[in-house]
Amino acid sequence: MxxxxxxxxxxxxxxxxxxxxxxxxxxxxxxxxxxxxxxxxxxxxxxxxxxxxxxxxxxxxxxxxxxxxLSICGEKLSANQEGFLKFKTNFHCLIENEGLSCEQIYNCNETGLNYKMLPSKTLVSRAEASPPGYKQNKKRVMILACSNATGNHKLRLTFIGGAFKNISPSALPVSYKNQRNAWMDSAIFQRWFFNEFLPEVEQFLNSINLPRKAIFVIDNTPSHPLEDELLSGDIRDELLSGDIRVIFLPPNTTSLCQPMDQAVLEALKRKYHHKLLTTLIEATDNGNGMLDKLRTVNIKDVIYWIAQSWEEIEPITLARSWRKLILNDENTQEMMQENCDNLLPLLQQIPGCEKVNDDDIQESMENDEQQELTDRDIIALVNRDDNDNEDDEDEDTNDNDKTERISHSEGVKALEAALAYVEQQGEATASDVMLLRRWRDLAARKRNKAGKQT
CATH class of the missing domain: 1.10.10.60 (Homeodomain-like)
Incomplete structure (x- = not known):
């Protein structure tokens, strides 16, 4: 293996x-x-x-x-079918010998997201299609998705992007990593593996009364650490027993068997684009320009849309993504059909985009993976080590994020108004009211403490 x-x-x-x-x-x-x-x-x-x-x-x-x-011997560009079949046989033997269930088998993968890029035929209405100086927007972030083979354990997404202002990362629905160029690198991956993946897997297995034993399947992209870097170090001694094993896929087999690449990441991005397009269509329905609305989309919008999209991925979709590797079912057409149902009709509602087809949508999805890395980028990544601070404070790439810092006094007033509103609504629950009261009281204590210090 x-x-x-x-x-x-x-x-x-x-x-x-x-x-x-x-x-x-x-x-x-x-x-x-x-x-x-x-x-x-x-x-x-x-x-x-x-x-x-x-x-x-x-x-x-x-x-x-x-x-x-590096085992590069006349490296083939085509998929490595022979390597995949050999890996699959060994993988099945390992699962059987270790007595593992599908709850104990995990996979993750990264994907780029050009979060403002639309299919080439859906830029704007015909009247706005080619404004002076307009270029297709290619603002990009990186998303890492991870789950087990049943889909019952989805780790929260890891989101790699630019700096935030006046927003606590802990309040976000993703694990946020600030990296200026929005690249995944081995240092970020290694921290995620030990600080997030391992604790969450251990907690999940304990919650369903399974032993601390799992297999983590990943590809051998250069942004992933080497195997010994995931099995050594003072805080990792417990892993030396092999309870949680990291297994790398053979070269050129990702398209054949990596679960997250079997329509899962595409489904995630389609759901994100559905939310983006819905927002743009609502803007035109309200008499606003689609291009103007697109310019206002910021990283915070993207984070909440992509997190919501991940929540909407059903466990059955994640389980089916393992069919090629764990089962003998090679047919992923059913999954692809599930993920293609809603986006095309929505795109065709945009003025001037009535002739958009599935090929245009697929081209847009593939553009997300066209990650250009210059020599300067490569040199920066190689020079980056574990002691680097991943928070690049000198550059804020989140343009259009005009969030201003709210004072404690303003927070108290806003929460009191929200509390009064919610209490009057028939849909309100006791939990809703208690949550708002807790935040109002917390803001009031911070306001009073700040007042005493001045």
């Missing part, structure tokens, strides 16, 4: 890691890469890092060693 190769530490470690990041991006775009191209790129990265000897030549011998370490 140990398909992920660990690259040995060496004096050109950064060069090798940067070259692998660059290579995988080119491979994902279908660009053929030859040995001399890799050697030239290695030389370029060596100059940037100033690593090792100044006369480093990126020789054929060095390249061959690098290729063997």
């Amino acid at each position: 140990k398909d992920r190769k660990t690259m040995k530490k060496c004096e050109y470690e950064k060069v090798g890691e940067a070259l692998f990041l660059w290579f995988t991006r080119q491979r994902d775009k279908g660009i053929p890469i030859t040995g001399p191209i890799l050697q030239e790129k290695a030389l370029s990265f060596q100059k940037e890092f100033n690593e090792g000897e100044p006369d480093f030549m990126a020789s054929v011998g060095w390249l061959d060693h690098w290729l063997r370490q």
